[in-house]
Amino acid sequence: MGAGRFEGQVAVVTGAASGIGEATARLLAAGGARVVVADVADAGAAVAREVGGRFRQTDVAVREEVEALVAGTLAGEGRLDILVNNAGIGALAAVPDLAPELWRQVMAVDLDAVFWACRVAIPAMREAGGGAIVNVASISGLAADRGFAAYNAAKAGLINLTRAMAIDHARDGIRVNAVCPGLVETPLAAPLAAVPGLMDAWLPTIPIGRAIRPGEIAEVIAFLASGSASAMTGSVVVVDGGMSAHTGQPDFLGRVMAAAGG
Numbered sequence: 001m002g003a004g005r006f007e008g009q010v011a012v013v014t015g016a017a018s019g020i021g022e023a024t025a026r027l028l029a030a031g032g033a034r035v036v037v038a039d040v041a042d043a044g045a046a047v048a049r050e051v052g053g054r055f056r057q058t059d060v061a062v063r064e065e066v067e068a069l070v071a072g073t074l075a076g077e078g079r080l081d082i083l084v085n086n087a088g089i090g091a092l093a094a095v096p097d098l099a100p101e102l103w104r105q106v107m108a109v110d111l112d113a114v115f116w117a118c119r120v121a122i123p124a125m126r127e128a129g130g131g132a133i134v135n136v137a138s139i140s141g142l143a144a145d146r147g148f149a150a151y152n153a154a155k156a157g158l159i160n161l162t163r164a165m166a167i168d169h170a171r172d173g174i175r176v177n178a179v180c181p182g183l184v185e186t187p188l189a190a191p192l193a194a195v196p197g198l199m200d201a202w203l204p205t206i207p208i209g210r211a212i213r214p215g216e217i218a219e220v221i222a223f224l225a226s227g228s229a230s231a232m233t234g235s236v237v238v239v240d241g242g243m244s245a246h247t248g249q250p251d252f253l254g255r256v257m258a259a260a261g262g
């Protein structure tokens with residue numbers, strides 16, 4: 001899709017120092033948007049420099065910092081057309097073993113931050129006549145994974161928060177959509193991918209047979225943020241290489257053929 005599709009627009013991307021957020025910042029900037037790169041990590045400064053945008057160091061787990069990010073963008077850039085709530089973290093533990101502080105941190109980053117950001121962004125977008133919000137959820141918000149209770153709960157909450165905001169603000173010209181990635185090659189997934197043998201079990205569950213590249217998620221986020229998706233709001237778009245299309249049941253045909261052959 002064309003260069004210039006975001007010309008004159010201002011976008012905020014959280015978690016844009018790395019992975020999906022970084023790829024999204026680059027794509028929106030390539031389309032002409034002025035991008036505010038928001039991240040707790042210093043690495044966001046280099047990304048902002050490269051895309052000709054602005055770095056705002058923000059810990060999205062802190063209400064005041066999220067509010068300052070959105071309000072500061074509105075004050076500094078004069079407008080906010082696109083908000084990509086992408087920053088996210090996980091925690092690996094079942095409920096009895098999950099430290100309450102870790103539960104709270106996952107909720108703060110993956111869910112509360114979106115509430116705080118949208119609480120400031122939506123009135124400004126409404127005043128301006130519209131805008132686009134894209135929330136980066138996960139297929140782990142559509143079903144559960146063993147040992148991912150906090151992440152599963154936060155991302156499920158984010159998906160329904162997306163729908164709620166979409167229907168509340170559709171008549172304001174504000175579109176709110178969610179993207180649900182499967183396995184994406186980013187630092188977030190790296191610790192799991194590094195566990196010996198885990199990828200050997202993981203890849204066969206992905207029909208396309210490989211992890212997704214961050215740019216492939218960014219393309220979908222950019223599409224949802226663009227005028228090409230003008231009739232889409234409240235949509236939950238799965239980008240998982242076919243993983244969630246599968247019931248998880250055994251390979252019936254393969255097993256039957258093997259049994260017949262053997």
Ligand SMILES: NC(=O)c1ccc[n+]([C@@H]2O[C@H](COP(=O)([O-])OP(=O)(O)OC[C@H]3O[C@@H](n4cnc5c(N)ncnc54)[C@H](O)[C@@H]3O)[C@@H](O)[C@H]2O)c1
Binds near residue numbers: 019021089183189
């Ligand atoms: N990688 C995957 O397989 C995968 C799958 C499904 C969903 N997702 C989601 O995609 C989103 C992006 O993740 P990614 O895979 O690109 O990971 P990543 O680790 O490459 O990037 C996440 C970014 O968020 C930033 N961040 C973390 N906590 C923050 C905070 N408190 N305040 C501000 N920034 C913070 C990090 O510094 C980092 O730059 C997340 O919401 C994640 O849950 C990722």
